[in-house]
Amino acid sequence: MNKILSAKWIGRDIREIWVENAPVADKFKAGQFVVVRTGEKAERIPLTIVEASDGALRLIVQKVGYSTDILCSLKTGDFIRDVAGPLGQPSVIENYGRVACLAGGIGAAPLKPVLKALKEAGNHLTVLQGVRCKDHLIMEDELEVLSDSYILVSDDGTCGDKALITEPFKKLIENGEIFDKAFAVGPPPMMQAVSWITKEYDIPLTVSLNPIMVDGTGMCGACRVEVGDETKFACIDGPEFDGNLVDFPLLIGRLKTYLDEEKQIMKEGDGGCSCGN
Known part of the structure; x- marks a missing residue:
């Protein structure tokens, strides 16, 4: 589970990833998201689910910092350590007009x-x-x-x-x-x-x-x-x-709270974030 089935660049610093995860795919509804981690002590990254098909999730990731840089570096056949979800409330859908x-x-x-x-x-x-x-x-x-x-x-x-x-x-x-x-x-x-x-x-x-x-x-x-x-x-x-x-x-x-810390991590590498562990 969590095997990357395909990964490709679709725009500048924007990557499309299809990841295998049937339990999440089967329950997903529009508006919900997942939280992913690339390693045991990595930062948790929230990503909205774009679609689910045949037990796989389609995720779109924009490279904006250290953690998303690592996620975007993963290739077809690699594994994402954790994919938790679906999280959040589904969109309220009705016939509005x-x-x-x-x-x-x-x-x-x-x-x-x-x-x-x-x-x-x-x-x-x-x-x-x-x-x-x-x-x-x-x-x-x-x-x-x-x-x-x-x-x-x-x-x-x-x-x-x-x-x-x-x-x-x-x-x-x-x-x-x-x-x-x-x-x-x-x-x-x-x-x-x-x-x-x-x-x-x-x-x-x-x-x-x-x-x-x-x-x-x-x-x-x-x-x-x-x-x-x-x-x-x-x-x-x-x-x-x-x-x-x-x-x-x-x-x-x-959203600007940790900009200085992010800049520092981009320079040095995180050495393993322990947030939430």
Whole structure:
């Protein structure tokens, strides 16, 4: 179990991994995630499950630090030490009507299973995908085939129109498009910007959060987020929350907590992290 069946680069520093794990694959529902470790004392990495098929999980990993660098270095035939899951609450799927779905950067990966479930529930889907540049564009064909209307933008104009993802979203609304619901997955500043629009036009918004996470069971409290007047834990209450109530400034600040330590580890190697052991 946990054998890597295939691994390939699909974008700049973005790797697709299919890993064998029938127990998790059989129970997976859209919106849920796994926590993986590459070694006994390695950092735990939360990854949303993109899809499950024939006892295997499809995971998309972006190389952003020491631990994801190690994970991305694994090849077909290697093994991942631990794959725990499925964790978190499944997406709340129903026939909302007309739904706007926004994917920023690698957010295309966790959004894909949600799109599939929403489509199967009979929703009309307008999908907006935004990336920094063409090198970071992934899964565009998969998102487009699930959409009734698809818009692609990039920060530098190397793919799609040159714009931030919020620009065509707001333009659609200003031109009379009615949305009964919105989903957004991507970097926290992007989701925050989407929430400014959904609050302005009174559109219910669901966002998928990926804060700092250690054990994935709610014991450590590292993944706490403020939603309205309540403290929630992304690993057990989420990862999806009401995007119109999330305290994004607090979330963004907490994500910067260990930047100095990450830089130091990238220089020296970790020598074995003992967190949670």
